[in-house]
Amino acid sequence: MRSSIRLGRLFGIEVGLHYSWFLIALLITMSLGAQFQASHKEWGSNVIWALSILTALLFFVTLLAHEMSHALVARAHGITTKAITLFALGGVAQIEKEPEDAKTEFLVGAVGPFSSAVIGAISLGVAWALGWHMGSAPETPLHAMFVWLGYINLTLAAFNMIPGYPLDGGRILRSILWLVSGNPLRATQQAAKVGQGIALLFIAFGIFRFFAGAGVGGLWIAFIGWFLHQAASASYASVTLTTGLQGVHVSDVMTTQCASVDGNLNVQQLVDEHLLRTGQRCFVVERNGEVLGLVTPHEIKAVERQKWPYTTLYDVMRPLGQLHTVTPATPVMEALETMGRDDVNQLPVISGSHLEGVISRANVLQFLQTRAEMGR
Numbered sequence: 482m483r484s485s486i487r488l489g490r491l492f493g494i495e496v497g498l499h500y501s502w503f504l505i506a507l508l509i510t511m512s513l514g515a516q517f518q519a520s521h522k523e524w525g526s527n528v529i530w531a532l533s534i535l536t537a538l539l540f541f542v543t544l545l546a547h548e549m550s551h552a553l554v555a556r557a558h559g560i561t562t563k564a565i566t567l568f569a570l571g572g573v574a575q576i577e578k579e580p581e582d583a584k585t586e587f588l589v590g591a592v593g594p595f596s597s598a599v600i601g602a603i604s605l606g607v608a609w610a611l612g613w614h615m616g617s618a619p620e621t622p623l624h625a626m627f628v629w630l631g632y633i634n635l636t637l638a639a640f641n642m643i644p645g646y647p648l649d650g651g652r653i654l655r656s657i658l659w660l661v662s663g664n665p666l667r668a669t670q671q672a673a674k675v676g677q678g679i680a681l682l683f684i685a686f687g688i689f690r691f692f693a694g695a696g697v698g699g700l701w702i703a704f705i706g707w708f709l710h711q712a713a714s715a716s717y718a719s720v721t722l723t724t725g726l727q728g729v730h731v732s733d734v735m736t737t738q739c740a741s742v743d744g745n746l747n748v749q750q751l752v753d754e755h756l757l758r759t760g761q762r763c764f765v766v767e768r769n770g771e772v773l774g775l776v777t778p779h780e781i782k783a784v785e786r787q788k789w790p791y792t793t794l795y796d797v798m799r800p801l802g803q804l805h806t807v808t809p810a811t812p813v814m815e816a817l818e819t820m821g822r823d824d825v826n827q828l829p830v831i832s833g834s835h836l837e838g839v840i841s842r843a844n845v846l847q848f849l850q851t852r853a854e855m856g857r
């Protein structure tokens with residue numbers, strides 16, 4: 482999930498909103514407004530809507546605090562978080578890599594629900610300090626706000642403790658399975674399977690509720706189930722990928738025959754004489770035997786077709802200095818992570834100062850396909 486709108490940095494971590502956030506913020510504000518109108522019409526429209534908006538905003542602040550707690554505990558264990566994005570169903574912290582031991586995984590997972598529970602308890606405490614009686618209906622606008630924030634955060638803590646990966650409870654389950662078996666990959670697969678199972682229960686329960694007359698509420702539960710199922714399946718796939726690529730190095734999958742081309746060629750010539758004729762997808766731009774950069778279909782597509790005859794490869798190539806490089810001994814998983822970070826499809830493979838070849842996403846895919854066909 483990428484942020485659509487960047488809000489800024491907090492503790493050095495990029496915080497952003499996804500478009501779907503606005504939809505849910507609006508829904509929460511509307512439903513709070515309707516709820517307050519029904520129970521406390523005497524507060525007046527202005528107070529009710531200001532209160533609803535403020536409550537919805539504070540709710541997202543508490544969600545952000547939940548995600549931030551994951552990020553800060555991860556950082557304390559040497560794992561960086563790229564960004565936190567708030568979206569329709571909560572927040573996600575893009576934690577850059579998997580923890581290396583079960584204990585860290587446990588702490589990173591557990592701190593989220595713990596934070597939400599603490600925030601929930603503090604909110605109820607504030608309401609109580611302001612004169613609200615536990616269990617009674619809130620009487621003042623401030624009571625209403627803190628009581629709602631209290632209960633929603635306690636609910637959030639409980640929901641996140643559901644032991645299905647990638648929910649926090651699933652991370653905790655994973656860390657325990659990991660500790661028991663010593664096998665992080667199998668632990669993730671098991672926790673993701675549990676996650677898929679729980680998601681299916683959500684869907685079934687939501688559909689049942691819908692037909693039992695619960696209306697949109699039932700569909701909402703089913704939708705959350707569907708979302709959880711997607712997330713669990715994606716985690717399962719990513720673990721399977723990690724497993725499939727364990728022990729595989731760049732030298733096992735890279736292309737060594739990258740044709741060298743002269744940088745003075747224009748794009749049209751490259752397409753006509755090299756790309757279409759040979760089917761090769763990567764070209765090394767050289768001058769006097771020195772590698773200057775790479776050209777792939779990706780760079781060519783960035784140039785308008787009419788300009789092809791007037792654009793040289795020097796103009797479009799990705800200079801070597803701008804690209805991260807890998808060595809033949811780099812694990813493929815690491816190369817994929819670098820590509821992901823830089824948003825490129827290939828990386829030059831360098832050993833010493835010599836270009837050994839190029840590794841692309843397509844290479845990796847082909848490798849996995851061949852393996853799968855061989856039944857390995």
Ligand SMILES: [Zn+2]
Binds near residue numbers: 547551641
């Ligand atoms: Zn969490």
